[in-house]
Amino acid sequence: MDKRKIEENIFKGLMIASTVMILSSLALIIGTVIMKGLPAMSMSMITQTPKGGYYLGKEGGVLNAIVGSLYVAGGGTLLSLLISLPMVLFLNVYVKRTSLLAVFTRFSLDVLWGVPSIVYGAFGFSIMLYLGLRASVLGGIIALSLLMLPIMSRAMDEVIRMVPQELFDASYALGATKLETAVKVIVRQTLPGILTAVLIAFGRGIGDAASVIFTTGFTDHIPTSLFQPAATLPLAIFFQLGTPFPEVQERAYASALILTVIILAVSVASRILTKRFTRNIVK
Amino acid sequence: MEFKTHISVRNLSVFYGTQQALKNITVDIPDKKITVIIGPSGCGKTTLLKSFNRLIDSQDGMKVTGQVFVDGENIFDPQVEVTHIRKKMGLLSQRPYPLPMSIYDNVAYGLRIHGTKAKKELDRRVEHYLKEASLWDEVNDRLHTPASRLSVGQQQRLCLARGLAVEPEIILGDEPTSALDPKSSRRIEQRFLELKEEYTTVIVTHILRQAKRLADYVIFLYLGELIEHGLAREVFENPQKELTKEYIRGTIS
DSSP: OOHHHHHHHHHHHHHHHHHHHHHHHHHHHHHHHHHHHGGGOOHHHHHOOOOTTGGGTOSOOOHHHHHHHHHHHHHHHHHHHHHHHHHHHIIIIISOTTOHHHHHHHHHHHHHHTSOHHHHHHHHHHHHHHHTOOSOHHHHHHHHHHHHHHHHHHHHHHHHHTSOHHHHHHHHHTTOOHHHIIIIIIHHHHHHHHHHHHHHHHHHHHTOOHHHHHHHOOOSSOOOSTTSOOOOHHHHHHHHHTSSOHHHHHHHHHHHHHHHHHHHHHHHHHHHHHHHHHTTOOO | OOOOEEEEEEEEEEEETTEEEEEEEEEEEETTSEEEEEOSTTSSHHHHHHHHTTGGGGSTTEEEEEEEEETTEETTSTTSOHHHHHHTEEEEOSSOOOOSSBHHHHHHHHHHHTTOOOHHHHHHHHHHHHHHTTOHHHHTTOTTSBGGGSOHHHHHHHHHHHHHHTOOSEEEEESTTTTSOHHHHHHHHHHHHHHTTTSEEEEEOSOHHHHHHHOSEEEEEETTEEEEEEEHHHHHHSOOSHHHHHHHHTSOO
């Protein structure tokens, strides 16, 4: 066998090994969560809040954390969408590509992307103190939206930047304003990408523990207003794993399973929705 | 030679950064005739065309000096509303770019943004302009399917219908047949010849035979400079400048 062929085979082997490694670690994680969580899974896990002594192994479930997580992550996603989309449209439609503002904004977002989530938690906490808020759903929404903003907007930005200038021009040439072009043409063209960006951010947000520790708090009750504290699934997992009781630890895995299923369900639902919107896209 | 002027270009220079794409162009484009801009690639043909509807605005680092008058109005005057200029002109680009919506909505898009809302009126006009672009017979049973499913030739005619629907006075074509097969190209050319009674048409092409088939008036650019312009017959049969002769003979391209 000649040298080039050997080289080819070695590197191909390495690439296959990397791919297998990624697939098997995914399988391993999901496998562990299912194996350890499924035995503790029950209807009461998802329909009940913790009863007295739940953390000692008595009855109840994590409905408080499920609802809390959905509120906080859902609210955070909505809030950061409301900020990301206008900003990304501004960067791509109104500002010239090489302008200092655009370059600096993208750089800032990349830096923000790398900021650890505990820092967002601490920052959100100081904002809350300033506003006179206690640990609450609202506090969590603010902290999570800060965490999600760079993720969501950079993901959207990448998609919108791929739109060919000619498509903008096609709309401009008809006498459309920049706003009309942005809303009626560009958003439509990139809707699948926008949905994916929202989804990635939601996934990151709902699974994040550090940013909600101080800002959302923890409680056994389901919050009935934005100003009440709420439980979240990552923290529920943390607390249950931290108990010395094996049956409670198992419930932590069951909670992890619930979290995984929520992310999976949102993922699949958005894919199906995306399908319905992609039919008009110009390739 | 007698003709009414529709677009007058006066001392127009366009810069991209430090590079000068057009050098001090002065020329008149006749009303309701087909004017063809020819010249080797990179000579500024497209820049000249896109300066008419100010699509060059979106280029980075673009700077313009001089004037372009359309109906006596300088389109580079800061007071001028750019959407108002663009509404006067329909554009066909090198490759058709249908908007990400249905065939019907592509044509209705321009109508809607310029204020036509009534369903009946929209229906009537969409049908009218699809017929104008000789596309109606092929798509009337699937108006609400995505425009992206049409063939490239059909898409280009859809873009023509979409452009005509905003009732422009001028049609701009930037090598409008370069992505099309010969048969689709011929159909588009045929439409241009039929439409010139009603519209001032300006087409950029690098295909000399196409220029000869279509042109009433010719503008020859070379490296950003206007070398020669005049009635098509005169320029093609009896070019005055050496560069024009060489280009028409095919020795430079």
